[in-house]
Amino acid sequence: MSEQNRDGSLQTEEALTSSLHTSAGTRERAETPLEALSSICVVLVAGLFVMNFVFQNFVIPSGSMEKTLLIGDHVLVDRITFAPPIGWAPFVHYREPQRGDVIVFYKPNPETPDLILVKRLIGVPGDRIHLIHGVVYLNGVAQNESYAAMPKFSADPDDEYSPARDDFPTRGTPPGSFEVWSQALPSHVQGGDLVVPPGNFFAMGDNREHSADGRFWGFVPRGNILGRPLFNYWSFEATAAQMDAQGASLGARASSFFTTALHILNKTRWSRTGHLIR
Numbered sequence: 503m504s505e506q507n508r509d510g511s512l513q514t515e516e517a518l519t520s521s522l523h524t525s526a527g528t529r530e531r532a533e534t535p536l537e538a539l540s541s542i543c544v545v546l547v548a549g550l551f552v553m554n555f556v557f558q559n560f561v562i563p564s565g566s567m568e569k570t571l572l573i574g575d576h577v578l579v580d581r582i583t584f585a586p587p588i589g590w591a592p593f594v595h596y597r598e599p600q601r602g603d604v605i606v607f608y609k610p611n612p613e614t615p616d617l618i619l620v621k622r623l624i625g626v627p628g629d630r631i632h633l634i635h636g637v638v639y640l641n642g643v644a645q646n647e648s649y650a651a652m653p654k655f656s657a658d659p660d661d662e663y664s665p666a667r668d669d670f671p672t673r674g675t676p677p678g679s680f681e682v683w684s685q686a687l688p689s690h691v692q693g694g695d696l697v698v699p700p701g702n703f704f705a706m707g708d709n710r711e712h713s714a715d716g717r718f719w720g721f722v723p724r725g726n727i728l729g730r731p732l733f734n735y736w737s738f739e740a741t742a743a744q745m746d747a748q749g750a751s752l753g754a755r756a757s758s759f760f761t762t763a764l765h766i767l768n769k770t771r772w773s774r775t776g777h778l779i780r
Contacts, residue, residue, distance in 0.1 A: 557581060560606065560618070560731070563745035566707035566714065567620060570604065570649050570779065572771070574740035577620075577731040577779065579606050584727050599623050599703060599727055601640070604779055607705070608726040610719055611680050620731060621715050621722075622649070625704035630695035633670045633717075635663070636710050639695075649780070651709045668710075670717045671696045683720040690721075703727070730779075737774035738762060 562575040571577070584599055599605055601623055609617040625631045630641050638645045667676040672694050675684045690697055698704050702721035707713025716722070744761070762769075 558729070559735070560620070561745070562620065564742055565712055566709050567604070567622070568651055568709045568712075570622070570708045571620065571731070572737065572774070573742055573745060574738040574771075575734050575774065576736040576738070578733060578735050579729045579731050581729040584729055599626070599724075599730075601626055601629075603730055605703075605705060605722075605730055606728045607722050608728065610722060610726065611682055618728070621705035621707050621713070623703055624706050624716070625696075625698045627698050627700045627702060629698045629704070630692070631698070631704060632672065632695050633668060636668045638706075647708075649708050651711070667717060676717055678714070679718045680720070683718070686720065733779060734774045734777040737771035737777070738766070739769040739771060 558579045558581055560577055560579055562571045562573055562577065565573050583595060583597060584605070585596065603623045604620065605623050606618060606620050609619045624638060625640065632639050638647060638650075664676060666673040670676070671687060671691050675687055687696075690699065696704065698721065701724050703724065704716045705722050706715040706717065
């Protein structure tokens with residue numbers, strides 16, 4: 503039996519069957535190593551883009567944001583909302599940082615390059631701020647900050663009243679402040695208030711007694727703000743010393759890794775998993 507092709511030539515049934523098998527085999531051929539490598543590269547590039555420009559993970563190394571964020575909280579940070587708008591992505595929601603936002607940013611005048619901090623945004627450009635015994639007054643109104651760990655002024659020497667820290671800025675900068683900020687502060691004070699200049703923000707930690715924040719190093723330039731933490735994806739009970747060890751020598755990091763692996767079940771704060779950050 504034979505079948506006439508569209509061009510008028512004849513092809514036997516056996517030849518036609520062979521041709522069909524050959525065509526199917528071509529379609530089902532195995533992916534070459536080069537094609538597999540290309541696919542992996544595409545996935546890796548897409549993943550790196552998402553983790554560096556859309557979302558990024560950070561771990562909280564200190565207690566300056568307690569009780570909102572605890573030492574050992576691992577948070578996912580939104581890098582898009584506060585980023586400069588992109589013309590080709592009009593569907594993405596952008597906005598300026600607002601009072602009360604928890605922000606992640608590069609520290610102004612850092613001791614080491616690219617030092618990243620997390621604090622709460624207290625003042626936006628034009629705001630007038632002062633503290634009386636640790637209570638924040640914003641544009642003349644005392645703030646009811648339910649998220650803040652207010653000063654207790656207990657018998658603990660670390661909890662003692664500190665005039666420059668707790669009655670800021672009328673007493674100057676607190677002890678341990680950056681010299682450049684101590685010199686610049688008077689030019690930003692009007693009538694006992696710190697006035698936030700254009701293009702800058704004022705940020706403080708929620709744990710006011712134990713936070714080296716804007717009172718110590720000044721304003722956060724708009725360009726330093728990276729994003730906002732969204733939620734805890736994992737929280738591991740740790741101390742500040744253990745967190746510091748993770749950035750130390752290779753041996754210290756290895757020890758910290760094995761300690762975490764050994765206690766991952768009994769020291770994970772399961773109730774904080776998925777905890778939204780506000």
